[in-house]
Amino acid sequence: MADSDTGDTTEAPTGRRLERAREEGNIAQSRELHLFSSLGLASIALVMVLPTGARRFVLEMKGLLEHSGDIDFDPSTAAQVMLFAMKTAMLLGLPVAGAAAVAAVTTSTLQSGFLIRTEALIPDLTRLNPMKGIKRIFSVTSLIDTIKSIAKLGAFSFLLYGVVTDTLRLAPNTMDWSPQVFATTLYDLTMRTLVAVLVVQMIIVVLDEVWTRYHRLQGLKMSRHDTKEETRQTEGDPHVKGRQKQLRMRRTRKRIREAVKNATVVITNPTHYAVALEYDQGAGNAPRVVAKGMDELAARIREFANESKVPIVSNPPLARSLYTLPEDTEIPYEYFQAVAAVIAYVWKLKRPPASAPPPVL
Known part of the structure; x- marks a missing residue:
């Protein structure tokens, strides 16, 4: 061989x-x-x-x-x-x-x-x-x-x-x-x-x-x-590249796990998209996209949410729209009403109705 x-x-x-x-x-x-x-x-x-x-x-x-007959053909x-x-x-x-x-x-x-090629002029x-x-x-x-x-x-x-x-x-x-x-x-x-x-x-x-x-x-x-x-010489050693890819994926999963752990809610498609939002009412800021993923990464986000007991809400149109936003950015004004309804629903699940604070965005 x-x-x-x-x-x-x-x-x-x-x-x-x-x-x-x-x-x-x-x-x-x-x-x-x-x-x-x-x-x-x-x-x-x-x-x-x-x-x-x-x-x-x-x-x-x-x-x-x-x-020719008239010409005297001497040598000259x-x-x-x-x-x-x-x-x-x-x-x-x-x-x-x-x-x-x-x-x-x-x-x-x-x-x-x-x-x-000037080298071709050199004798070989x-x-x-x-x-x-x-x-x-x-x-x-x-x-x-x-x-x-x-x-x-x-x-x-x-x-x-x-x-x-x-x-x-x-x-x-x-x-x-x-x-x-x-x-x-x-x-x-x-x-x-x-x-x-x-x-x-x-x-x-x-x-x-x-x-x-x-x-x-x-x-x-x-x-x-x-x-x-x-x-290997032009693109790098495949084994090294594979190892680097694994390390990147591991770091990405770790970062997403930490982000989802502190999230307020995860909005899903329900299977293709997943977007984790964090909202701190006391800070006075709008909800922020802390993690997002599609297909396999979306499944990871749902898995991390279940581990950390973060509520998962299925809302396909909202999930697809929020997925287009960059990570670690606050949501735009046009999504306030829809997101507020989701957060209110999550707070309603976590607390008794009388003590649930109204969502302020």
């Missing part, structure tokens, strides 16, 4: 365990989601820049090729032509690459909950441990990553096959196309490919997100012993 309590990690991680893991950088990060967001934002950027950018690129390359000229072509291509690809980078950083920040030599590396290679996580990679390779190979097939089918006709037709066809082919890639990647993201969160929670599971220890 002891081994079971201390060794088996069968309990769900506590909130404190999850928070501590997050502070240590152990968060559910899906790399596939990063890739999907990068592809998605890059695709939006591509849709915005490709129609005009591709047309401009084709026209400039067409002009360059048409005048060839370098300038290459530089011009690279700049033109960069103007087309830079917004796309920038959008992908922004998406990757944003997704990583949102997934981590804006967690910034324990990562160079070859035994840990071997364990990672043959772990379940490594197996799942391998399966995901094979599945992705198969899906994207199928898509690539379709793109290559369409390209080879259209290639013989490109010699007769105008730059506008070439740019439009290139745009359509690119958009179809991107949509297909994004759909496949979205399916992979959903599966990877489910696995990543499940695997993280499994790795953070705790033994019953760990759960008890963490509860």
Whole structure:
């Protein structure tokens, strides 16, 4: 039993365990989601820049090729032509690459909950441990990553096959196309490919997100012993708390017992509420609520009243109203008449009718 309590990690991680893991950088990060967001934002950027950018690129390359016979391709000229072509291509690809980078950083920040860990910049030599590396290679996580990679390779190979097939089918006709037709066809082919890639990647993201969160929670599971220890550290020892609760209840019962012992009357609901009132006629003050309780505590008050031979009067409406008053306070004026009738009745029980003083409130 002891081994079971201390060794088996069968309990769900506590909130404190999850928070501590997050502070240590152990968060559910899906790399596939990063890739999907990068592809998605890059695709939006591509849709915005490709129609005009591709047309401009084709026209400039067409002009360059048409005048290639008039250019003296010495090393200096060839370098300038290459530089011009690279700049033109960069103007087309830079917004796309920038959008992908922004998406990757944003997704990583949102997934981590804006967690910034400067400790991660410090080199950790324990990562160079070859035994840990071997364990990672043959772990379940490594197996799942391998399966995901094979599945992705198969899906994207199928898509690539379709793109290559369409390209080879259209290639013989490109010699007769105008730059506008070439740019439009290139745009359509690119958009179809991107949509297909994004759909496949979205399916992979959903599966990877489910696995990543499940695997993280499994790795953070705790033994019953760990759960008890963490509860004790965060909330205090349950035994100590139980002992303190018992002491508080004992002090409360003692205080109520003393209050009821000196009370004039206890007004009840008759079982749910009990309010003990004390009235000193000679002091000239209004009756005062010295103790009150509901359900179990009300039963205690009735028990203490019976022990001290304090009269108990059943008056449900008055008991419920008086229960709302704070303890050790005088009753308000609106309750004087009802309470006076109760106290008069109590005095009538205790004394002969001729000698009973009238209740003065």
